[in-house]
Amino acid sequence: MAIRIANRLSQVEEYYFSKKLAEVESLKQAGADIINLGIGSPDMPPHPDVKTELVHACDQTGSNHYQSYRGLESFRRAIANWYKSIYEVQLNPATQILPLMGSKEGIMHVSMAFCNPGDTVLVPNPCYPAYLSASKLLNINLKFYHLKEENNWLPDMDEIESLCDESCRMIWTNYPHMPTGANGNMDVFRQLVELAKKKNILIVNDNPYSLILNDKPESLLQVEGVSEYVLEMNSLSKSHNMAGFRVGMLCGSEKNINHVLKVKSNFDSGMYKPIQIAASKALALDSDWYQELNNSYQKRRALVWKLADKLNCQYKKDSVGLFVWARIPDQFDSGESFSDHLLYQKSVFATPGIVFGQEGKKYIRFSLCATEESIQQAINRC
Template identity: 45%
Template structure:
């Protein structure tokens, strides 16, 4: 789930000013590598395109977090966005940040200063407290997400779906055999419908994310392991009616 640089190079890029990227990726959970970030930076420098990477999942199931700003030359063509929403369980608080060259940040602030005048101070203080958490706090957070990912994997095992055991972010994707497609419905749609009606469990069908998701289903890691295990048990009880 990386950019197709060969295809990009064949495009007319003369009028392109900004390229938006998102790694670790949402919705796929694909991780970036230092090599990918360097290639993005080199692409931006070559074509004089500003690369803006959205990186809010950098602390969720990623091992050692990495940033596009660490790539050689990134300060000349890159900005990176981040947020406390995912990394510190503060979704909806709207506490985010942008990093990059000071001159670029100054230009952003010219616009931002005309849009608002800062957020509610207690939220800012809460953000400071969150940023002061120890590395052990993140270890505990990720240990919980690992338990949830394992539990979600058991659901896919029950359904005969294959999956990557090492994706990042708050979701796990499973690939279901395309043979389940029927009557104009994609494989993901068929399996999701059967699981919903037979087991009373809703699993997100990948087709809603576009053609590349037609053979995939998705489980959220926002549910506790015991909830995921309970869902799996309900599916196991009626699995002969599903696959």
Template identity: 45%
Template sequence: MIIQPSSRLNTVQEYYFSQKLAEIREMIAEGKPVLNLGIGNPDGMPAPEVISALQESAVQEEMHGYQSYAGIPELKKAIVDWNHWAYGIDLNPEKEVLPLIGSKEGITHISLAFLDEGDEVLVPELAYPAYAAVANMVKAKVISYPLVEENDYQPDWQFLEQLDFSRVKLLWLNYPHMPTGAAAKQDTFERLVALARSKQFLLCHDNPYSMILPQSEPLSLLSIGGAKDVVIELNSLSKSFNMAGWRIGWVAGREDYIKTILKVKSNVDSGQFKPMMLAATEALKLRESWFSQLNEKYQERRKQVWTLLDKIGCTYDREQQGLFVWAKIPEDYSKSTDLVDQLLYDKNIFITPGSIFGKKGEQFVRVSLCNRQSVLEEAISRV
């Protein structure tokens, strides 16, 4: 290069899956039959009415121009209606929801909108790597807050209650939790909202897994009393609607928070393709029947993943939620990457090392449910 990259890139590495998938593609090109059990990439189709809506609208002449930065009214109303059905929360479609090109985009927009250099951001010690990566890129200071494994990976309240919040602007949370599958708990949400109101910081809840294998009624952080003053919530069609590649999500919250995020978004993209937004509107009309069928499939796959992990010698909690199984590695291995590499190079099976989600994940691995039963059977037979 004739110029140097930005110094902000010194704070981040290329996303782990970007690197590992490149290696897996090379192995497959060499003729090695690698089974990728690592990524939460749903392999099913969206509902037929979703595909039909895309096809029917895409051939209409007026559909191909620029759209509103804030999304079309039909989609925003569908987001509001679905949130009311799923979580019992009421939102204003024009003021309190903002469609996004996937919720991962929202993590960047939120960080750019609210963080200045030197601000502090609280991130769970086991978390989606993007929370810390984007905070680092905007030169905020990341503080890792502990989760208590013995208490189903809920926050360590003693740590939070003793923390100096004078420079804290945001706290990221994600329940049902990825990667551990820990459930959302009413008490946890209530305590966090009370803490945020007391200490005056913003809770950013990433909520894409609430409809996948729930142990109880799905829960939104916005359903807690007084939450709108201190909460914004991300959600997505990727996991629950088999639409990961469509890149459609949203952020919900109080009008002033949404307007602030829109200031960033409107300078970064020019809206989404209208036929995709109309198809997403149809997806958000899906109710019990869709999710029952989806979860029946994942329940069967989870049983096979348990069998696979049993054969590997891992231990795990059967009460996990979401698209993955989080499991502790056998004592024979000092770290998760040793087991992952052995499976990849000896058995041509890829699973995710827990260490990519934080230091506390060093003794864990994560296995995805986003593979057909025949693929999981083949993995079991290889082990």
């Protein structure tokens, strides 16, 4: 007789990339030379000073000890200084910032802090799949607001308001948007905040891509600063090539931060001190770092556009972030079939848009986390 498992496992599946990358690896082991343009895992290293700082911090007495659940004071000050420098948002490092061990942790903890089983959250379609899985694991109802290409992948406020019934507790937003690369704007943020106040619900913006190929980084907190109706998550994964470090942050009112801290403090014993020290160094880098990083991504994106052109895919050149989101050729019925065609016929892996929701069925996503040489090789193969 099999050991029984929790009912919640029937609500979720193994994360797509967990399964697909295992499949890609098996093809490699069988001799296939796969070019991976699927996952957004930065391949370039962090700044050398960040790595040096990490090594030095490991030698500090007490670096291996448990750390504060709120993170180092110096790290929270670094986050506050960064938000002031990048977004012109003033945050109190003592009360309005909570370091996270990556965005996935933040998504789960925010969901646990503000939603009961049976409550409703609104999520975009297409969207980052972690918004869905966190809600499903917590037995929170999901409603989708639809993002469409003809509206530049921006939300329809009338649709969102119509979905905000008495059970609705929270709305997830993600601008710059993943996977489409659509950039948010302050008009959209202002309308979302006005709706949140009207309906007495929480808006949470997930904002890890605002410094990638984007001339004007924006934050939801720019609308009117910190309030009870808004939270924002951010991350060093993409902007500082530190995905494996698992460093993120949650910014908002003292009251809301304390709600999330009550959850978080029951799940971990603080972030490793040397990582916090290295992250503080990363946040203090000058604008040359971002410019150099974006120069590399700009060259890669130009090559991915060439690849998309060769594959007869359609895309927008005004998108930002770490991906190129493209409509597939008409002869393919779904992004999944097109992705399999590229993988098995061309040894090139790109992510089918259906992974992010039904609105992505006819799309595919190419990552910029590959060398120019690899992308050129993919062009040659296709």
